[in-house]
Amino acid sequence: MLRPLILLFASAFVIPHSSFSAQPNVLVILADDLGWSDTTLHGTTTLYQTPNLERLAKRGMTFTRAYSASPLCSPTRSALLTGQSPTRTGITVPNCHVPQVVLQATTGKKAPVDQKAIQPDPVTRLKTEYRTLAETLKDAGYSTAHFGKWHLGPEPYSPLQQGFDVDLPHHPGPGPAGSFVAPWKFANFKEKSPSEHIEDRMAVEAVAWMEQQKAKPFYLNYWMFSVHAPFDAKKANIEMHRARIDPKDAQRSPTYAAMIQSMDDAIGTLLDGLDKLKLADNTIIIFTADNGGNMYNEVDGTTPTSNRPLRGGKATMFEGGTRVPCVVVWPGIAASGSRSDAIIQSEDYYPTLLEGLALKPADGQRFDGHSILPALKGDALAGKAVFQYFPHNPGVPDWLPPSVSVHRDDWKLIRIFHGGEKGAHRHLLFNLRDDLGEKNNLAAQKPELVTELDAMIEKFLSDTKAVVPVPNQAFDPSKYRPELEGKQQPKGKAKAPTKPASKGKDDGDPALQGWKARDCKASVKDGILRITNIGSECFLGFSAGKHSGPTTAKFRIKAKAGTNHFDWLPGGVGSQQQRTDFTLRGGDWEEITVELPAEGLLGIVRLYLPMQEQPVEIDWIELASKNGGKPTRTGF
Numbered sequence: 331m332l333r334p335l336i337l338l339f340a341s342a343f344v345i346p347h348s349s350f351s352a353q354p355n356v357l358v359i360l361a362d363d364l365g366w367s368d369t370t371l372h373g374t375t376t377l378y379q380t381p382n383l384e385r386l387a388k389r390g391m392t393f394t395r396a397y398s399a400s401p402l403c404s405p406t407r408s409a410l411l412t413g414q415s416p417t418r419t420g421i422t423v424p425n426c427h428v429p430q431v432v433l434q435a436t437t438g439k440k441a442p443v444d445q446k447a448i449q450p451d452p453v454t455r456l457k458t459e460y461r462t463l464a465e466t467l468k469d470a471g472y473s474t475a476h477f478g479k480w481h482l483g484p485e486p487y488s489p490l491q492q493g494f495d496v497d498l499p500h501h502p503g504p505g506p507a508g509s510f511v512a513p514w515k516f517a518n519f520k521e522k523s524p525s526e527h528i529e530d531r532m533a534v535e536a537v538a539w540m541e542q543q544k545a546k547p548f549y550l551n552y553w554m555f556s557v558h559a560p561f562d563a564k565k566a567n568i569e570m571h572r573a574r575i576d577p578k579d580a581q582r583s584p585t586y587a588a589m590i591q592s593m594d595d596a597i598g599t600l601l602d603g604l605d606k607l608k609l610a611d612n613t614i615i616i617f618t619a620d621n622g623g624n625m626y627n628e629v630d631g632t633t634p635t636s637n638r639p640l641r642g643g644k645a646t647m648f649e650g651g652t653r654v655p656c657v658v659v660w661p662g663i664a665a666s667g668s669r670s671d672a673i674i675q676s677e678d679y680y681p682t683l684l685e686g687l688a689l690k691p692a693d694g695q696r697f698d699g700h701s702i703l704p705a706l707k708g709d710a711l712a713g714k715a716v717f718q719y720f721p722h723n724p725g726v727p728d729w730l731p732p733s734v735s736v737h738r739d740d741w742k743l744i745r746i747f748h749g750g751e752k753g754a755h756r757h758l759l760f761n762l763r764d765d766l767g768e769k770n771n772l773a774a775q776k777p778e779l780v781t782e783l784d785a786m787i788e789k790f791l792s793d794t795k796a797v798v799p800v801p802n803q804a805f806d807p808s809k810y811r812p813e814l815e816g817k818q819q820p821k822g823k824a825k826a827p828t829k830p831a832s833k834g835k836d837d838g839d840p841a842l843q844g845w846k847a848r849d850c851k852a853s854v855k856d857g858i859l860r861i862t863n864i865g866s867e868c869f870l871g872f873s874a875g876k877h878s879g880p881t882t883a884k885f886r887i888k889a890k891a892g893t894n895h896f897d898w899l900p901g902g903v904g905s906q907q908q909r910t911d912f913t914l915r916g917g918d919w920e921e922i923t924v925e926l927p928a929e930g931l932l933g934i935v936r937l938y939l940p941m942q943e944q945p946v947e948i949d950w951i952e953l954a955s956k957n958g959g960k961p962t963r964t965g966f
Contacts, residue, residue: 349867353420354661355540355613356467356683359600360410361593362403362479362505363644365623365637366653367581368590374638377574377581378590382598383657386617389610390659391668391706397716397737398621399676401644401651403504404481405508405719406620406676407553409493411462411482413680414695417719417796419460420453426483427503429864429929429943435797437550446808447732447748449722449800455483461692463680464493467549470689477536478553479505484941491932494551498535502941503867506555508577509562510589513907515938518893527564529556533596537603546772550779552600556593561629563588580636583629614686615659622651626726641768645720647735647744648768650728652718664706672705673737682706698794712736717790721747721799732799736787743783747799757784811919813845830917843964845951846871859966861939861946868939874898874932874953877962881926881955888947889940891916896924907936914940919949928955 367374369383385832399409404424405416416422420435425818433455438448464474475496476489484502485491499519501665503509506528507514512521514528522531536552567588575582597617604610608826623635625643636642642648658664677699684691685701705711721732735744740763749756757780759773773780791798841854849865861868874881883896897909912924926932932955939946 345508352546352612353471353687355543355547355609355754356472357600357604357613357739358410358549358551358553359597359615359617360407360478360551360553361619361655362554362556362618362625363621364590364593364619364655365635365643365650366640366655366715367636367637368557369655371655371657375581376576377571377587379415379587380590380594380597382594382601383617383655385601386597387616387657388667389661390615390657390666391664393656393658393674393705394669394671395673396654396656397673397675397718398617398619398654400642400718401621401646401720403479403558403620407480407482408456408460409618409676409699410679411464412460413458413463413677413699414460415677415698415717415719415790415794417717417791417794419456420797421456421482422450422452422719423722424481425452425454426456426487426505427865427939427941428454429862431455431943436795437800440804440810441802443802443804443806444811445723445731445802446753446805446810447665447721447918448802449732449799450797452789455487458487458491461695462493463683464549465490466493466680466684466689466692468493468495470687471546473515473543473546473548474551475536475539475548476551477532478551478915479555480553496539498532503865504694505558505560507867508907509560510555510592511562511564513909515895515907515909516896517940518552525564526540527592529554529596530599533599533815534601537599540603540609541607554593554596556596557586557589557634559624560628561585561589561627561634563592567591575657580638580742582632582730583634585629586634610647611661613659614661614683615657617658618656618676619654620676622646622649622654625650625728639767643726645724645726645914646728647718647720647730647733647835648728649742649762649766652735658706660706663703665708668708670705670708672702672711673714673716673739674702674705674711675699677716680701684716704858715786717787719791719796734791736783736785736790737762737785738783740764741779741783743773743780743787745787748801753801753886755784759783805839841966843966844872854966857949857966859948861948864941864946866940868941869897869936870939870948870951871934871936872951872953872964874955874962876937876959877953877955877957878931879928879957881928881932881953883924883926883935883953884921885937885951886919886921887914889914889916890942890944892940894938894940896926897938898926898932899934899936900902900926900928900931902933919947 335513369380398406399523400406402424404426405421408421409421416755436451441448458834468474474494476494489497499516507516514525568584571587572584623637625633637650640650642650681697682701715738719734732747744755744758757773758771760768851870895909895911950965952963
């Protein structure tokens with residue numbers, strides 16, 4: 331969720347060009363939640379500094395009209411790996427970390443009375459039946475590896491089951507586990523030094539992996555955690571950017587500026603690695619993002635970023651939600667330092683790589699994207715259309731009801747499903763050449779163009795077998811507030827559609843005896859605590875009160891096998907976490923003992939639990955500290 335996208339494809343393509351002595355490597359770098367105006371590529375920022383991205387652009391072609399498949403992350407990630415639209419895969423929201431496995435989208439059953447359309451129920455995993463880019467290149471002789479955020483499902487839907495030989499840190503969640511700056515909360519991946527930044531570490535590990543691939547070409551999927559929430563960064567960088575802030579600028583978060591700096595530093599590490607290994611001339615790089623910049627959360631007293639001059643941001647169907655940065659480096663094909671205004675999209679990269687590698691699709695394999703090799707050679711893609719499908723109500727600033735859009739040449743049409751009178755669709759039409767900020771809806775002035783573009787949308791939905799929103803028969807016109815659509819909602823009301831609202835907290839249940847559940851649901855029956863709806867960041871938290879000094883934590887648990895951790899926050903919520911890992915054998919009841927080498931008050935303790943579909947069961951939990959008097963034993 332997830333987890334803004336940067337895609338760097340350093341890909342191995344069989345290209346008949348004298349500069350290639352062997353199949354080129356493929357490097358894909360995907361930035362998370364990186365807005366079109368979050369880099370120095372388009373002259374839209376004075377705060378953010380991305381010298382390594384500019385360095386990349388000098389090696390290849392910058393696309394000014396590149397689009398993500400969706401305004402949210404998981405749908406775009408699935409599109410990139412399969413070449414298919416989210417309408418076809420059914421992944422339309424970033425919910426691939428939730429425990430429920432849903433492999434087929436279905437028509438929704440109900441909606442609130444103030445909504446005209448019922449949203450479909452989306453898929454929660456990328457099915458392994460799809461032939462991914464990694465599987466195609468692996469079969470063509472490539473080594474394959476995935477580094478960073480995945481967010482398309484835990485095992486058995488992880489990168490290791492989708493064509494990748496290596497997956498680091500093998501994390502199913504929507505963002506970095508806990509924080510960008512160590513200590514982290516990854517189950518089996520620890521920092522090497524205090525306050526290590528996850529992007530620094532990932533880039534170094536990726537370069538080390540590239541160095542090992544001497545016998546054959548490689549495909550490296552580098553999907554950044556940056557710059558998704560949580561919003562934290564290196565303290566020194568935050569303070570450096572704080573001194574540069576213009577309080578009148580819409581982009582004024584020093585924390586976010588520092589996050590972009592770390593993102594750009596990682597790009598630099600990758601480029602340095604390619605140069606050092608003398609692979610730069612034989613590597614294709616595609617850089618892009620999964621969706622636009624986040625404009626609904628708050629950090630440093632403001633939104634994380636601004637996508638100006640574009641309207642809207644992440645989770646919206648306006649340009650700020652889907653127009654993203656993109657650079658493609660293709661030695662011998664794309665001219666160095668060139669720019670293109672061709673319209674391209676996430677689904678296009680896979681078929682482009684196949685054409686460049688002279689590889690054929692598998693029998694029955696189909697793509698919704700198209701090769702952009704002509705654009706890389708400097709030609710236009712006149713008449714090319716791209717579609718974004720987002721059949722949900724996100725409730726973020728500049729939100730729209732369930733929608734689908736088409737871009738063709740200078741025109742963009744948004745269809746709002748059943749948003750008109752008596753169940754008819756409603757349309758927004760913009761000329762982006764004259765109205766980049768999407769302020770003037772021309773649908774009423776150009777009905778013939780609306781009909782033409784809407785017919786393209788209808789054919790797209792039919793061809794991809796989309797499960798679409800249906801009219802809400804319970805709609806009550808007296809509850810409808812059309813003045814809120816497409817406009818910023820009151821501060822504090824917006825939230826992104828990442829997980830069911832019912833999940834998360836059990837603060838008031840006395841049966842938990844002071845323990846609180848997060849990213850899961852907890853209930854007690856017959857003296858056993860049952861944890862269900864387990865997300866990737868599920869834990870039980872407890873205020874340890876009197877406990878201080880070295881502490882022994884014991885508990886009796888029934889869960890799947892794996893490594894998890896017991897944390898403590900000496901200063902309470904917001905303070906730096908300490909952790910000790912423990913291992914579960916799995917399969918039956920077992921007693922676990924974890925030593926917490928605390929030096930002072932424990933503050934708050936957190937028992938992190940394994941993400942699994944079956945309930946985790948806990949019989950009792952005990953804390954016994956050297957300086958805490960009698961042990962605290964919770965028997966449920």
